[in-house]
Amino acid sequence: MAATSHLNSKLNFSQIHHRYLHPIRAHRRNHTNSLRPAKYAVLGAGFAGLSVAWHLLKMTPKGSSVCVDVIDEIGIGGGASGSSGGLLHPYSPKARVLWRGGECWNECMKLLDIAERTQTANCVSDGPIVWRRGILRPSMTLKNTEILKQNAQNCLRSCNIEILDSDSVSSIIPGLSMPFNCALRIPSAVNIHPKRYLQALFLACQNLAMEDGKEIHLLQKSFDYLREFAGEYDSVIICLGANVDMLPELSGKLPLRTCRGVIAHMRLPANSNKGEFKADSPSILSEAWLAIQSPRDALIGSTWEWNSRNYSSKVSDEESSIALENVLLPKASAVYPAIRKWEFVRASAGLRAMPPLTVHGSLPLLGSVNGALGSEDGSGCRYWVIAGLGSRGLLYHGLVGKLMAQAVVSSDESIIPSELVSWKDENMWFSKHITTV
Structure with missing residues (x-):
């Protein structure tokens, strides 16, 4: 399926959402096929999910065969991200210096700028993204x-x-x-309109995919198990917020x-x-x-x-x-x-x-969660999670999405700062939660 085309006419975001909704593929491509694109499934179309999707497209070489499917049953910004107040500032009310506050701020500002420029360039506006x-x-x-x-x-x-x-x-x-x-x-400090921002960021992902010869699709579908994605994708990145606990493989297993x-x-x-x-x-x-x-x-x-x-x-x-x-x-x-x-x-x-409170504050949980699925399924699919962004999801999402995309593309969890993966060791996660579902 070709990458999405550029929009020249003035459309509202609901029209874009309908126009670019693709059904999930019924077939699976052979892993030995050299023409098979690198395929990533991003579960969740909120702050974390769309940040990951953008950075996956940005970090893979231009012209490389890459496909990103953003999967969300409700659609863009349908969960807690779309219902947030949108206040953005690298400020701690308890006088604690925030974890990588400057980096988080700068990465978020970059994504906001991308979304605003996309909204302007595509003549798409239901109102301002940022005040x-x-x-x-x-x-x-x-x-x-x-x-x-x-x-x-x-x-x-x-x-x-x-x-x-x-x-x-x-x-x-x-x-x-x-x-x-x-x-x-x-x-x-700024105040953003979450849904307008997320819709514009997804449109920016579509434009980037078109320019680089890649693919990105928004799939509104439900799923019951992570194993449903095995064989179809190289990596599955779980960005479901509180809904992560509804996955049988991870239910009750994250310290949230x-x-x-x-x-x-x-x-x-x-x-x-x-x-x-x-x-x-x-x-x-x-x-x-x-x-x-x-x-x-x-x-x-x-x-x-x-x-x-x-x-x-x-x-x-x-x-x-x-x-x-x-x-x-x-x-x-x-x-x-x-x-x-x-x-x-x-x-x-x-x-x-x-998330739980650590010496660095309340930090998101990142990392590979293949251990939760027990023995390897033989498909080579790798599973990752971003969870626990809490009330600072808007501030954290730019940087953690970038870090996760780097880890996914390189298949190297060590890229993620240790303080964001330490939850697995501290909770003896692998020894407690190896399971067969």
């Missing part, structure tokens, strides 16, 4: 004030942090609560906890201007965050329901009411009282896969 207005974090406790000051001193060179007083903040966001006369401003988060979309009533944000107002980071999308539209989040098994992005009226009245509005109005005058539009949710 570059920065983030404000006001101090709400005395302890928090000291942490904010430490953050300002220890900030990355690539992400400047300023300390502002009440007068300075009131000129930026009037009415913001400032009980301790201190707030951090991160001018370079689930956490469901509900986000509310709020809008200022049409007959009111009081409480309207400025066109360049930054988003707000506090006990609850407010992601400002326009002077009259904002997202507020998020709730933290630990050990949830609710994988749906849909939110019932009861769940949204409880989340809004018991958690989101009380926390958001404590920092921005005017939000109580806004109207609730809708709610969405995502189930995050949270």
